[in-house]
Amino acid sequence: MSTVLRWTGLGKLLSFYRFYRYFSFNGPRLTTALGIVPLLGIAAIRLYWLAGGFLLPAYPAYLAAYFALLATAALLAVVGMVLGRRPGLVQTGWARIGWTRIGWARIGWARIGWTQIGWTLGSLVSAASIAMYLASRTVGLPGLPQLVGRWDYALGTFAIALAALFVALHFSVLTGMTVAYPHRRQWHD
Amino acid sequence: MVQLDYPAWLRIEHWVNVLFVTLLIRSGIEILGTHPKLYWRNDSKPGTEWARFTRKTMPTDKLYDTLDEEESYSSIVSLPGHKNLGMGRHWHFITVMGWILTGIAYYTLLFVTGQWHRYIPYSWSIFPQAWNDILTYLSFKLPSPLPGEPLDAIQKLTYASVIFILAPLEILTGAAQSPAVEARFPWYVRLWGGRQGARSLHFFGLLAFLGFIAVHLMMVGLWGWPQLNALMIFGHVRHLGWALAASLVIIAAIVLVHVAATVWSLRSPRTVQRALGFVISRGRRLFLRPLASRQSYSSSQLSAEHRVNGKPPDSDDYKVMAVHNFIDWKLEVGGLVENPMTFTLADLRELGERQTQRVLHNCVQGWSSIGEWGGVPFRDVVDIVKPLPQARHVCFLTMQDTGRDEPSANGSGQFYEIIDLQLAYYPQCLLAYEMNGRPLPIKHGAPLRLRIENQVGFKMAKWIERIEFISGYQGIGEGMGGWREDNVYYDKDVEI
Numbered sequence: 001m002s003t004v005l006r007w008t009g010l011g012k013l014l015s016f017y018r019f020y021r022y023f024s025f026n027g028p029r030l031t032t033a034l035g036i037v038p039l040l041g042i043a044a045i046r047l048y049w050l051a052g053g054f055l056l057p058a059y060p061a062y063l064a065a066y067f068a069l070l071a072t073a074a075l076l077a078v079v080g081m082v083l084g085r086r087p088g089l090v091q092t093g094w095a096r097i098g099w100t101r102i103g104w105a106r107i108g109w110a111r112i113g114w115t116q117i118g119w120t121l122g123s124l125v126s127a128a129s130i131a132m133y134l135a136s137r138t139v140g141l142p143g144l145p146q147l148v149g150r151w152d153y154a155l156g157t158f159a160i161a162l163a164a165l166f167v168a169l170h171f172s173v174l175t176g177m178t179v180a181y182p183h184r185r186q187w188h189d
Numbered sequence: 190m191v192q193l194d195y196p197a198w199l200r201i202e203h204w205v206n207v208l209f210v211t212l213l214i215r216s217g218i219e220i221l222g223t224h225p226k227l228y229w230r231n232d233s234k235p236g237t238e239w240a241r242f243t244r245k246t247m248p249t250d251k252l253y254d255t256l257d258e259e260e261s262y263s264s265i266v267s268l269p270g271h272k273n274l275g276m277g278r279h280w281h282f283i284t285v286m287g288w289i290l291t292g293i294a295y296y297t298l299l300f301v302t303g304q305w306h307r308y309i310p311y312s313w314s315i316f317p318q319a320w321n322d323i324l325t326y327l328s329f330k331l332p333s334p335l336p337g338e339p340l341d342a343i344q345k346l347t348y349a350s351v352i353f354i355l356a357p358l359e360i361l362t363g364a365a366q367s368p369a370v371e372a373r374f375p376w377y378v379r380l381w382g383g384r385q386g387a388r389s390l391h392f393f394g395l396l397a398f399l400g401f402i403a404v405h406l407m408m409v410g411l412w413g414w415p416q417l418n419a420l421m422i423f424g425h426v427r428h429l430g431w432a433l434a435a436s437l438v439i440i441a442a443i444v445l446v447h448v449a450a451t452v453w454s455l456r457s458p459r460t461v462q463r464a465l466g467f468v469i470s471r472g473r474r475l476f477l478r479p480l481a482s483r484q485s486y487s488s489s490q491l492s493a494e495h496r497v498n499g500k501p502p503d504s505d506d507y508k509v510m511a512v513h514n515f516i517d518w519k520l521e522v523g524g525l526v527e528n529p530m531t532f533t534l535a536d537l538r539e540l541g542e543r544q545t546q547r548v549l550h551n552c553v554q555g556w557s558s559i560g561e562w563g564g565v566p567f568r569d570v571v572d573i574v575k576p577l578p579q580a581r582h583v584c585f586l587t588m589q590d591t592g593r594d595e596p597s598a599n600g601s602g603q604f605y606e607i608i609d610l611q612l613a614y615y616p617q618c619l620l621a622y623e624m625n626g627r628p629l630p631i632k633h634g635a636p637l638r639l640r641i642e643n644q645v646g647f648k649m650a651k652w653i654e655r656i657e658f659i660s661g662y663q664g665i666g667e668g669m670g671g672w673r674e675d676n677v678y679y680d681k682d683v684e685i
Binding site: 151155161 | 325
């Protein structure tokens with residue numbers, strides 16, 4: 001069996017760990033842009049629903065609060081990802097002075113940190129978006145029994161597709177398939 | 190308007206297309222695996238790739254060449270798999286010839302029979318209709334087909350895009366990777382953003398085909414596999430059971446062809462090389478051989494770094510010559526000639542007018558770079574030694590012993606390559622002793638290498654020590670026309 005697996009390469013193919021390591025992309029700016037677009041989409045859709053474009057003319061206040069929270073969190077995630085896109089803001093010169101050197105290190109760390117927080121927040125927003133949507137169509141949400149089984153809502157499908165896209169992209173960043181700005185590939189060979 | 194049904198020719202072409210496209214995808218992945226990196230710029234500079242499909246990382250502290258970068262893929266995804274570029278190329282090119290012929294027949298029949306109405310839109314209103322269809326699909330419902338047509342609006346636009354944009358795009362970007370096409374029409378490769386741009390776009394085309402196939406199968410499932418399957422077997426929705434059986438037989442036959450091609454290639458590559466090469470070579474000679482190089486890139490376009498395929502001779506004799514700037518090196522030119530000659534490097538430098546050419550180099554693996562090569566036109570040497578009438582080919586023997594010098598290569602023995610004598614008279618066929626205005630570096634073939642700009646790089650033998658004019662090459666090595674042809678089953682004529 002092991003011979004068959006080795007000869008056909010099936011063993012390699014079935015091993016996801018090995019398989020995904022065959023793919024790596026170098027485009028930090030593009031990756032970040034591709035992450036920002038679905039988050040902006042998620043935020044825009046919730047704001048549209050808040051503005052009266054939702055499937056139902058009236059819905060509970062907690063859902064409005066959820067829409068507002070999700071849109072805000074999505075936009076904050078974008079801000080985090082964008083903040084991390086400017087590593088060059090820290091200028092040289094200051095670093096030569098002792099205490100400023102510490103400041104420089106903090107600022108640099110903080111910006112990288114914002115990026116990671118942004119991506120993580122984006123995934124949380126996406127996961128919440130998918131979970132709430134699925135819950136509303138299956139078990140139902142308090143005060144919204146009429147949404148159960150309503151899969152025929154194009155904008156809703158589009159919204160969870162965007163969320164799934166973001167989660168998949170973040171997964172690719174976490175596994176090293178892609179890199180997000182300000183990180184860069186160190187391909188020197 | 191003609192009835193947009195499923196005539197026999199359309200059904201046959203559909204299944205033939207399934208065979209060809211799947212063969213193209215697998216053989217294409219084999220070719221990609223030999224240099225599993227994609228770039229946008231012609232120089233293919235290490236580290237500038239936008240995508241890698243390999244787990245290998247190359248050392249930074251010792252010399253490596255591009256053969257070390259080859260990846261071995263599974264036979265499940267590549268044809269035949271297991272690092273067989275030569276076989277992959279044979280299958281890719283033979284299939285593309287069949288695919289183009291199928292495409293021509295398909296286009297012709299579409300327009301002759303009026304079936305083009307099923308794909309080509311003739312009203313702008315199709316775009317809002319297509320948008321509505323997308324919204325309908327997102328609502329997990331099926332939209333209505335266009336009146337009197339078999340497809341809905343978004344399907345019609347998608348099929349039109351695949352048939353009239355994506356398929357030609359793949360052919361055109363594939364052609365843009367031919368050294369002969371690039372050499373004769375440098376503007377054409379620039380049209381695609383350069384050699385690597387064309388290669389990257391070719392890859393995006395592959396992704397688009399994979400995406401199309403996935404969505405196509407999903408749509409068939411959503412709309413009713415048994416009914417649509419019957420349409421594609423019998424042309425009518427009837428005998429659903431028989432249609433299913435027939436389609437399974439067809440799919441099994443396609444899988445069988447893939448398995449047979451894979452097993453044949455892995456077990457008897459020489460017979461594949463001979464059989465497929467027989468057809469492919471004729472196509473190349475007919476369409477690509479007449480294309481002589483007219484390249485002249487600007488000096489600003491020269492690549493700062495030029496990759497290498499093949500390692501230098503690791504012999505004491507070569508090292509001693511290199512230390513003395515090859516002053517002791519001699520080039521013997523003989524065989525079927527009136528005047529056998531021996532040249533030193535100084536003799537070659539004084540022989541006629543020095544020719545320089547700034548050209549795009551195409552490695553068989555897919556990477557490229559732009560270099561300026563200086564040397565003596567090979568036709569000048571040919572004119573001096575005067576080939577006898579029976580001379581048909583030229584054999585370039587090198588100082589490289591592949592068994593000793595190239596551990597990554599499959600095979601051993603002295604490296605040699607053979608070209609048709611006809612190529613010696615091409616204007617940019619050069620015996621190069623300079624690169625980028627300086628003596629030819631050791632890793633690029635010092636003291637002398639061949640440049641034939643309408644061929645793939647491996648034909649341009651490096652570290653040359655002897656040139657023989659011959660009437661045939663069946664008795665040399667394995668008789669296939671070169672070391673690579675003998676040992677890794679490449680094709681002898683490599684205008685693409």
